[in-house]
Amino acid sequence: MVPTHVYIVGAGFSLHAGLPLQAQFTRELLEKPPKKNLDITALTTYLGEFVHDVFDHDKAATAKFWPELEDVFTSIDLAANTGHHLGRCHAPSDLRMTRRVLLSRMMSMLHERFTTAEATKGHLWEKLDKFFMELDVNRSAFISMNWDTVIERRLSALHGMDDFDYGCEAVRSDFPAKGKAVVEHRLASGTHALSLVKMHGSVNWLYCDNCRQLYWFPPAKSSQVAKQLITRTEAKKLGLVPISDFARWHCKRCIDVQLTTQIATFSYLKALDFPMFERSWLSAEHLLRQAKSGYSLAIRSLQMTMNSSIFSSVFSCRVSIAPSSLSSQEERKSTLTLLTATIRGSSVGTSGVETMASKTSLHMVSRPRH
Numbered sequence: 572m573v574p575t576h577v578y579i580v581g582a583g584f585s586l587h588a589g590l591p592l593q594a595q596f597t598r599e600l601l602e603k604p605p606k607k608n609l610d611i612t613a614l615t616t617y618l619g620e621f622v623h624d625v626f627d628h629d630k631a632a633t634a635k636f637w638p639e640l641e642d643v644f645t646s647i648d649l650a651a652n653t654g655h656h657l658g659r660c661h662a663p664s665d666l667r668m669t670r671r672v673l674l675s676r677m678m679s680m681l682h683e684r685f686t687t688a689e690a691t692k693g694h695l696w697e698k699l700d701k702f703f704m705e706l707d708v709n710r711s712a713f714i715s716m717n718w719d720t721v722i723e724r725r726l727s728a729l730h731g732m733d734d735f736d737y738g739c740e741a742v743r744s745d746f747p748a749k750g751k752a753v754v755e756h757r758l759a760s761g762t763h764a765l766s767l768v769k770m771h772g773s774v775n776w777l778y779c780d781n782c783r784q785l786y787w788f789p790p791a792k793s794s795q796v797a798k799q800l801i802t803r804t805e806a807k808k809l810g811l812v813p814i815s816d817f818a819r820w821h822c823k824r825c826i827d828v829q830l831t832t833q834i835a836t837f838s839y840l841k842a843l844d845f846p847m848f849e850r851s852w853l854s855a856e857h858l859l860r861q862a863k864s865g866y867s868l869a870i871r872s873l874q875m876t877m878n879s880s881i882f883s884s885v886f887s888c889r890v891s892i893a894p895s896s897l898s899s900q901e902e903r904k905s906t907l908t909l910l911t912a913t914i915r916g917s918s919v920g921t922s923g924v925e926t927m928a929s930k931t932s933l934h935m936v937s938r939p940r941h
């Protein structure tokens with residue numbers, strides 16, 4: 572069934588599931604775990620030393636005194652991609668390790684925050700569940716700017732869904748009990764796979780640099796993907812145990828090739844020139860062209876996508892905007908200015924997820940099903 576309603580979501584959506592906005596990422600990355608966790612301590616200590624060497628901040632600096640993550644990623648990418656050192660001690664190969672350590676810590680942090688919020692179920696979590704409960708999964712699709720698996724995990728819990736079409740030819744897979752090659756795990760034909768395009772990658776994806784195959788794994792197993800990013804030599808250097816948990820998985824087709832990840836980070840130089848990202852952008856465009864209504868719950872993401880030539884024509888007359896109640900006045904004002912200039916006939920709401928849930932529900936009921 573062709574999805575008629577497309578939701579565009581950004582960080583504000585995942586905030587409802589306990590995940591941080593970009594501005595809070597550093598604090599969450601560096602926060603000490605409630606239980607003693609040597610792995611997290613090893614990673615944050617390593618990152619603190621990097622920030623000390625390159626930015627001259629204290630090794631134990633709190634998030635308040637860290638540089639912006641965008642500056643950290645951009646510095647690393649600019650130097651590593653052009654073969655330059657960042658200071659005497661950080662050669663390009665070291666910088667690539669630092670980038671992967673940072674990504675790995677971000678992935679595990681997102682998993683920890685979701686798990687904590689799932690256990691406590693605050694009022695934002697309840698709003699999110701209301702949204703998903705009222706969602707017509709057969710006629711809905713998502714375009715997400717986030718790497719997390721909030722959508723997959725809540726749809727699995729509330730609607731029993733465990734198949735997703737990421738729109739980039741990713742293959743449904745799992746980690747085997749024995750051996751190192753991941754296994755494909757296709758469901759029977761006819762199983763409904765909800766369209767979920769993730770513009771910046773996902774924490775449950777692994778990629779083969781040789782054959783370019785992209786695999787996706789059960790969303791709750793993203794911590795295994797996080798461990799894949801760190802080589803065993805690096806794990807030994809960092810004191811992570813057991814070493815056998817790291818860089819463990821290989822491509823099903825190219826048995827000698829370790830799988831890796833491709834995520835478009837906060838970097839100014841977003842690495843979007845990989846085949847799956849090109850496919851994702853085309854799939855997003857396709858979804859929006861087919862949809863009767865698009866609902867954007869992401870102000871910043873909307874601004875980014877509207878600046879893209881691919882989306883500018885598609886958005887016209889099709890998008891309802893529901894800025895999160897957490898957005899600042901400045902963000903609302905700038906978005907409204909942008910809307911006035913570029914979108915005709917769109918409606919602008921005043922609150923986020925909760926409004927969209929009821930509005931969409933009413934909207935769907937009023938339309939004949941087909």
Ligand SMILES: [Zn+2]
Pocket residue numbers: 779780781782783784822823824825828
């Ligand atoms: Zn391969």
